[in-house]
Amino acid sequence: MKKKKAQEGKIKLAEEKEVEKKEAAEEKEVEKKEAAEEIEVEVKPEVEPEVEPEAQDKQAEEEAEEKTGEEQTPLEKAQAEAAQYYDRWMRLAAEFDNYKRRSARQFAELVQSANERLVTQLLPVLDNFERALNHEGDDETLESFRKGVEMIFGQLHDVLKAEGLKSFDSVGKPFDPNIHDAIMQMESEEHESGTVMEEVQKGYTLGDKVLRHTKVVVSK
Template structure:
């Protein structure tokens, strides 16, 4: 590039000298073609311009396409999360009703006169439970003697217990539930403390 500029300066100087010496004489064809060649080397040809424009257009297209794909994926994911969160709120509000059914069934077991009512209540309970399970609700399996895990359990109290139950679950007061592998409600438990 510097070599081209030096040659161009020399050419311009020669032209000026020739013009000063021969102001009456026209510029020769060799001098004109040299000046045109110098400017032609600086400017890209029409084909080079078109190839540069094409590569820029391709790059712009690829960037726009990838941005659109990211947008499409993001909106689809947000839509799924929105639907999931709407059903989560509904299911969270229905979980206490499930607990009430379980308590009602336990109380009916003690009274033999309630057998027909118990059977009807069990039918409704099972149907209600299956509907919630089909929507992704899953009961947390918590048993006496399991290790306490604050990611899934909520300790409401501690009671003195044997050495082997210290720091472990002694009793389950209220069941916990998952919705699509996320905790909807923590299991309320009683833990054992060293006596």
């Protein structure tokens, strides 16, 4: 009986030792796993947050600008400023040139307008001279007077011609409302309908502008 109990005690003690060995082995295995996980965490690189392509481009541009600004030397900065000043100067020069041209054109238009007013006021004088010259007479005194009037008329006409005044012939030409004023229509077998038959008052141009329309009689 005693022997049997002693054997059972030995068996139980052996089983306890076996259990202790298993527990120790399991503890070692757990320690190994934990150590391996710690090493993996240390070695594993940090994952950066994803950035959208647009944000990446913008960030790259900002970094490039900052880098460019930082890398510019004093000479490069001075050259950049000089280029800006030159560009501004060129713009101002162009604006001033346009201003001069505009002023010259306005002055020429002002002079032309003044000439138009003066010449317009002198046209009745020309008309009166022409009427006097068209008057016929046999008297020697009247003929002498006529020659004097003709000379004055020629001088006045030359002065106005030098300023750009020109008359235009209309008789026998088609009626043109741009240069003619029809004051009468008459039947005519010699002229086609719409033809200028007679000039009642001469028309004039000053430069390229019609200063006065010719008053005409038109065939119908």
